[in-house]
Each structure stands twice: as C-alpha cells, then as structure tokens.
Amino acid sequence: MNAETLSRRWFLCAITYFVIGVALGVFMGASGNHSLFPAHAHINLVGWASMGLTGLLYRSFPAAAQSALAIWHFWLYQLATPVLLLAVAAIYSGYEKADPVAGAASVVVLISVLLFWWAVFSARGSKAA
Ligand code: HEM
Ligand code: HEM
Structure with missing residues (x-):
C-alpha cells in the first residue's frame, strides 16, 4: 500500500x-x-x-x-488491540476469567509488532516511494 x-x-x-x-481518563478523574x-x-x-508513531514511521520507510x-x-x-484492551478492562472490573483472552491477544499484538520490525528492516535500504 502507498505509504501515505x-x-x-x-x-x-x-x-x-x-x-x-x-x-x-476524564471519567476516572470525575468519578x-x-x-x-x-x-x-x-x-x-x-x-x-x-x-500514531507507527503511522509516522511508515512515512520514513515507504518501501516497508x-x-x-x-x-x-x-x-x-x-x-488484537481492541480484544486486549477490552480484556484488560474486564480483568480490572473483576472478571479475572478474561486473563487468557488478554494473554492470547497480547501474543497476537507481539506477532504484529515483529512483522512491523521485519517490514522496516527488510525495506530499510530501499528508497521506493
Ligand atoms: C484528559 C486526559 C487524561 C485524563 C483526565 C487522564 C486521567 C488519568 C487518571 C485519573 C489516571 C489514574 C492515576 C492513578 O490512579 O494513579 C491516569 C493514569 C494514567 N494515564 Fe491518563 N489521563 C489522560 C490522558 C492520558 C494520555 C494522553 C496518556 C498517554 C499518552 C495517559 C497515560 C496514563 C498512564 C500511563 C497512566 C498510569 C500511570 C501510572 O502508572 O500510575 N493519560 N490518567
Ligand atoms: C501487547 C502489548 C502490551 C502488554 C501485554 C502490556 C502489559 C503490561 C502489564 C501486564 C503491565 C502491568 C500492569 C499492572 O500490573 O498494573 C503494564 C504496565 C504498563 N505498560 Fe504495558 N503492555 C503492553 C504495551 C505497552 C506499550 C506499547 C506501552 C507504552 C507505549 C506500555 C506502557 C506501560 C506503562 C506506562 C505501564 C505502567 C502503567 C500501568 O500499570 O498501566 N505498555 N503493561
């Protein structure tokens, strides 16, 4: 996909x-x-x-x-991110059974971050726009 x-x-x-x-944050502060x-x-x-940072980084590595x-x-x-964040919210609301869901979603986030690393490092020498 085009970097922009x-x-x-x-x-x-x-x-x-x-x-x-x-x-x-405002809700937490107010309540x-x-x-x-x-x-x-x-x-x-x-x-x-x-x-936001990811969006900026892809501009610096358009080939990635x-x-x-x-x-x-x-x-x-x-x-995976909304699943992770909803599971974290559930855990801290007292539903500790959401823990494996958060664990599984966090592994998927980690895999996606590894793909990001791979995309950037494999394209870092290229100047394709
Ligand atoms: C109007 C905007 C925001 C409000 C009203 C707000 C409010 C709060 C409140 C009430 C807490 C709980 C503090 C405590 O009990 O220890 C908190 C914690 C936190 N907030 Fe926000 N927040 C806002 C924006 C942000 C933003 C933009 C970020 C990050 C980019 C952020 C990152 C954090 C972090 C990392 C903590 C946990 C700090 C700790 O480990 O004690 N917040 N915030
Ligand atoms: C899959 C991604 C991530 C996972 C699974 C994760 C997991 C965790 C866990 C288990 C804690 C301790 C919570 C507690 O016992 O109170 C924590 C705290 C924290 N993490 Fe993460 N984290 C992730 C991503 C990130 C990222 C990307 C940042 C910053 C850009 C970050 C910043 C923090 C901060 C500031 C705290 C202390 C405030 C808090 O307890 O909420 N984390 N994280």
Whole structure:
C-alpha cells in the first residue's frame, strides 16, 4: 500500500483511541474511581501513542509500507488491540476469567509488532516511494 495511505489509516485508528482513552481518563478523574487505569493507560499507549508513531514511521520507510508484511501488521494489530484492551478492562472490573483472552491477544499484538520490525528492516535500504 502507498505509504501515505497506510500512514493515514494508522492515524485514523490512533485518533479514535485518543478519544476513547482521554474519555476514560476524564471519567476516572470525575468519578474518583481509578480502578481501570491500566486499561486507560494502554488505550492511550498501545492505541493513541503507538499507532500514531507507527503511522509516522511508515512515512520514513515507504518501501516497508508497500510490503505484504505491512498489511498483516496493520490487521493483526488492529484486530488484537481492541480484544486486549477490552480484556484488560474486564480483568480490572473483576472478571479475572478474561486473563487468557488478554494473554492470547497480547501474543497476537507481539506477532504484529515483529512483522512491523521485519517490514522496516527488510525495506530499510530501499528508497521506493
Ligand atoms: C484528559 C486526559 C487524561 C485524563 C483526565 C487522564 C486521567 C488519568 C487518571 C485519573 C489516571 C489514574 C492515576 C492513578 O490512579 O494513579 C491516569 C493514569 C494514567 N494515564 Fe491518563 N489521563 C489522560 C490522558 C492520558 C494520555 C494522553 C496518556 C498517554 C499518552 C495517559 C497515560 C496514563 C498512564 C500511563 C497512566 C498510569 C500511570 C501510572 O502508572 O500510575 N493519560 N490518567
Ligand atoms: C501487547 C502489548 C502490551 C502488554 C501485554 C502490556 C502489559 C503490561 C502489564 C501486564 C503491565 C502491568 C500492569 C499492572 O500490573 O498494573 C503494564 C504496565 C504498563 N505498560 Fe504495558 N503492555 C503492553 C504495551 C505497552 C506499550 C506499547 C506501552 C507504552 C507505549 C506500555 C506502557 C506501560 C506503562 C506506562 C505501564 C505502567 C502503567 C500501568 O500499570 O498501566 N505498555 N503493561
């Protein structure tokens, strides 16, 4: 995929997580109930911060954005992240049975991050736009 298009896709996802993460932060502050802070932290960090940074990085490595690895990276990360974050929220709401779900989703996120590493490192010498 064109680097600009892929980058924008990551940005659209990042901004969406930003809204959700900040909304949860405001809710926690307003209610005085901080029990979901790990979910809030990771919505903002795995969502907003990491997705935004990923979108920026693909602009610096346009050849990586054009690889099939980048598509697998995008979809695995985008499918596993909401599962992970909902499971983390469930765990900290008292549903500890969600723990294996969070574990499985976190492994998928890790695999997608490894694909990102692979995409960038295998394309780093190329100047394709
Ligand atoms: C209006 C925006 C935000 C509000 C109102 C807010 C509110 C909060 C609150 C109430 C806590 C719990 C503090 C505690 O009990 O220890 C918290 C924790 C946290 N927030 Fe936010 N937050 C906001 C935005 C963000 C953003 C944008 C990020 C990251 C990019 C972020 C990252 C974190 C992290 C990492 C923690 C956990 C800190 C720790 O380990 O104690 N927050 N936030
Ligand atoms: C699959 C991805 C990730 C997993 C499975 C994961 C898992 C964890 C776990 C188990 C904790 C300890 C929670 C606790 O006992 O309170 C933690 C804390 C933390 N992680 Fe992550 N993490 C991930 C990604 C990230 C990323 C990408 C960032 C930053 C960009 C980050 C920043 C933090 C911070 C600041 C804390 C301390 C605040 C908190 O407890 O929520 N994590 N993470």
